Amino acid sequence: MNQPSVSMNDTGLKNDLLIRACQGQPTPRTPVWMMRQAGRYLPEYQAVRAKADFLAMCRTPELATEVTLQPVDIIGVDAAIIFSDILVVPEAMGMKVTFHDGVGPVFDHPIDGPREIQALEPVVVEEKLGYVLEALEMTKRALDGRVPLIGFAGAPWTIAGYMVEGRSSKTFAKVKAMRYTRPDLLHQLLDRLSHVVSDFLLAQIDAGADVVQLFDSWAGMLTPDDFRVFSLPYLKKIVDRVSVTGVPIIVFARNAGHSFTELSQIGAQVLSVSWSEELAAAKAAVQGRVVLQGNLDPCALLGPIDSLRQEVIAVLDCMGHNPSHIFNLGHGILPNTPVDHARALIDIVKEESVRYHG
């Protein structure tokens, strides 16, 4: 009763719950996956990570495939998301990035002005990001239609933020200073990024991605007014170009709940909601125009299973009967999450969501 359709369908997928939910079609239960599900909370991931650094894992299709499959096998999620990083794009544009434990990604030469922007290299995706495409193809084969495969890229504003800051920042003060001192330059950078990201997502779809997600992880670093000027139009540009494929697009503009209405009108099928936002408010703002994804607080996985079940039910209750909903966390799963809690979450959603459907 709470099983997905088990026969092959026209998508070639044995479990196509995510695809059908993205398209707003009825499903027997709510599909569920977790942001960063191929991640440090899994001992099997740690074992691979012990042998290779983060970027090497991204660049080696065998390793990327291995960790992408882990949560499908171990946790039972309804989708795989390719193991990669949003910063492969600026790297492909010629910006050297290194990952430091405890610090995160660091660019050797952040963008400071027009000179660095002009120096960015054009990106032929197949040449510069072929390793991501290869990982997608390899994962697709290995999945053998068990669940859909999600491709992804960072949104222009979020990538630009890292490129200008040079590293993670509490305030994004450098890129926001550029917004005031040289808005023309920032727009130029965002425009270039929107082209590369569009090409990249189209190539990922060619390589087998069944769904793509755009991560605007730092959307909340912009004021609401600025989000509508420096992020939203570039998200729309990308969605416009990628939409021709018919592949569903999920947009995750973290902490940009002020613009749910506008975000629901750019042509993406799904809007992902952060845990810091009110799912009910998102539902009211989007007026059925898009499917919602989210938004359990990842910290709920650190508590006992009983309270986890209550939190899951609260999310399901909020979305109501026959919901246009994909269950997910409101941000990435935390590294210190117990594996059995992650598995319990997936089981609870599979079990509890049935009664909200049909």
Next chain:
Amino acid sequence: MNQPSVSMNDTGLKNDLLIRACQGQPTPRTPVWMMRQAGRYLPEYQAVRAKADFLAMCRTPELATEVTLQPVDIIGVDAAIIFSDILVVPEAMGMKVTFHDGVGPVFDHPIDGPREIQALEPVVVEEKLGYVLEALEMTKRALDGRVPLIGFAGAPWTIAGYMVEGRSSKTFAKVKAMRYTRPDLLHQLLDRLSHVVSDFLLAQIDAGADVVQLFDSWAGMLTPDDFRVFSLPYLKKIVDRVSVTGVPIIVFARNAGHSFTELSQIGAQVLSVSWSEELAAAKAAVQGRVVLQGNLDPCALLGPIDSLRQEVIAVLDCMGHNPSHIFNLGHGILPNTPVDHARALIDIVKEESVRYHG
């Protein structure tokens, strides 16, 4: 025309714009001050800081007074806010805190369970926090009625967050895990803190504070539902106790815009709005029940003066004619802000806001 009333009034203040604005009374222009206005962007502050560490500055009334007065003299703000830190409260409760450059405050022994909570010492404010009261009295004398003096404290949730995390955290995962595993303990801690904070604010008012502000800097680390359970009731408890003095209370629940309506109903006179939130949405949510404070993005001070003026006008426009408004930043002023831009901001608000009044 854009001058405050220059004659002494019943508050004994030469410039009482802030007080009148807090009470919703008409003013000839919008009062303006900046969070963290006694801070690192001022060379005069840096000079004092070079001689004493951060906590020593808080603990030495002469130094606290000196830096509290600096922005009044140098920048021309309409209020002084006592130089101190929200973590003086857990320190008074017996938790040793040290400040590390680049890391921020660190507790040697964070709260891990009931044992540490039981070990917290009772606080007789005059004994444990007398140095803050002395700084207020000294500052009050030195100000000689030029502008009002603001006292402040951290909100229970924000202080508890630091006490459990032990240091600043991106996720607040420890205290949020406690919220799921031992909500009873967290409530016990929050309740104790609300008593100490109330006592502390009442003592600050006795020592001369004309206005007090409650900083719930990490309100946005709670889900909207959890904010209403683990923060809002404790803010209300404090406001209830402090209100008897008649001294205006400003509440700054950063990134808790989801609860503007509820926040406007706890009895505080003023709600401070983060830059990440829509001032227009705040205005609509509070329906004239409270005065709004904010909410210029501190990054706007990093741009040219022309764009700064535009941003100020946008805020003033949003608040409209005869606004119930105190101009402020939507978060603390950044250390790399040019001093002449800080001064320009104050001048621009004084100049531009006149035509919105009377």
